[in-house]
Amino acid sequence: MKQKRLIIRSSILLIMVIAIGYTLYNHLYNERGLVDRNDVAPNFKVEDLDGNIIELEELRGKGVYLNFWATYCVYCRQKMEVLRDNYEEYREQGIEIVSVNVNEQRLRIERHADRFNINYPLYLDQHNLVRDAYGVVSLPSTFLIDENGIVIERQIGGRTESQVLASLEKLIPNQ
């Protein structure tokens, strides 16, 4: 009888605590993005300024540094300069930089590429579809996607040169 009471009371309390805990967790620690660590990176297809189309799935086996950026975003520029200086080196090690612009005017992207001598392709995201699929709100947002197409890290905001390099190191396949 007493045992039964304890079990009933404990289970009722437990159910309520779990429900409330989950609600509070969802509400207060809503840091998790739409796409985040350990998720399968949603597949997408984007076109660069020259009309070359790339599909994420085709990059299986390579580490993908997926970066969302805009020309007016100052932190994006710093990041892109680091990427530019190290692109060739990491490309040889099996890393692809997929730099997706947030649907800006094509002219602005082109001029930006010229001015900063960007040596890797810049992709357009018409209708912001890829941005929407990845739940990107602030810029720059970066997703590190491993050779199996799994997101290993989601980064928001500016990063120092050494941080960007560390991220690239992480992406090298078959370490």
Add this chain to the structure above:
Amino acid sequence: MEKVKCECGHVNPFGTYLCESCGKPLIEEDTPVANMRYEGVARRSQTYNRTIVDKIWNFFSSVKVGIWIIVLLLIASAIGTIFPQEMYIPPGERPTLFYEQEYGTLGKLYYQLGFHNLYSSWWYMLLIAALGISLVICSLDRVVPLYRALKTQKVTRHKAFLERQRLFGISEDTIDADKEIKIAEKMLKEKKYTIRKEKGNILAEKGRFSRWGPYVNHIGLIIFLIGAMLRFFPEMYLDEHIWVREGEEVVIKGTNGEYFLRNDQFIVELYDTDDERFRQAFERTGQQVVKTYQTSATLLRRTNTGAVGVGTELEEVKQYDIRVNDPLTFDSFALYQVDYKLNELAEFTFTLDAVNDTTTEDLSDVVFTVNLYDPEYVYEFDNGYRIEIMEYFPNFYIDNNNQPDTRNMIPDNPRIIFEVFTPDMDPDSDSGELSLIGVQVNEPLIGENDYRIRMIDVDMKHVTALTVRKDRTIPIISIGGVIFMIGLIQGSYWHHRRIWIQNRDGKIWIAGHANKNWHALKRDIDFVASKAAIPIPKDQLDEEQNSEGEEGGNNSDSTKQ
């Protein structure tokens, strides 16, 4: 804890005041009237206090605690309305500074204590959660024993139980008790009482279901709270914003890239100022009054599957005129008109003039339109002129390093640097004249120019803002509300009345109890007494009050529970 066996044979849980079966008082009290709250049953919570679980349980089972939680919630909620919440401060203001600047030290304190985001703060939500827990436990702890007690109650109650009812009387001498009780039974049936009989004694009962009113009400409240809680679960609730320019197609957030919306036209309709019917109103407001905000929209759906991005194919699903409170609905989504922006710059049309009239060339063919959302790089003309856009800043400003830059991609303050090549120049090797053009800005960048680019036309577009709303909790919240009201009505408009009539040694004993509205119970007894020779019971509380003044009435439980 020992169980208590009453002399009638019924075994009662520890802490029982009145035997569940015969009603004999098991714990002596000093008052002349028994405390009938919850039928005198043992409220479990207050009797077991052994483990941690019991202690937590007992804490939340206390009505006192429940009331304190409500009081704290009320105070906190009230404080939250003193200054505006963060989401209502003017857009662009920084809350860190705003509250202090606007409201002084109090405002600063308000911000520091977190009241600017009160209703979603962790402690406010915990209070609500505590209220929910309190509701569940309080109700469970009371409704279960009460239900049991009312179900097991015996017709023939103990002498002491009758004596200690608020309405109680004994006939002085009776001719034929059984006969009178039979008449009384008939009268009570007429009053729609349910009659139970045992050895010539009767228990007449009416409106027992009203006792469940408060619990039904609580169930409604709990469902309501669950509904509110579900908003924080995935797929249950969505509240997003989209801005759509006229002619533009935009993906609808939250639909996983499946649905798109095209803004075919946005209009703001005003009331006719010349209309005689509105003359007085206009005199009063002194300004134009909006009649309608309307977005004529087309809903599109993606038809291909696979990767998002390039190659998306869309088909039209439906067209709808979205107005305020008249949303476009599809699947579980609704799109509400919420904001707008009129006359956003969309296109500039330019022509070329020679600054000195020395040239004889005909420049009238040099007319070109720059789409500010996606400008061309080069504009070439039949007469050999060529104009290139060297730089484009949709929302121009000078940054901290004194460099021209754009704030974002919205053409609110567009500036374009044009390079003009005459027919005799080679665009690859020569450099042309540079001009910086914007709204009310037209200046050569290096030295004097021979050509001047002149704006001859501007095209503007309206932009509409829509809220994307999905709320699957509405049915749950409504059901909770309806149940809440049913419980309220059940407990307010009906009340539980009981009359015990017993034949004890040829005398008629009568006792009555109501959980409220004693007056109606007394009238029912009067009605019975008009035909049957039963004693009119006395109200023992009245007597007490008469003898002790105002002190005596505080045992009344007439409105509690």
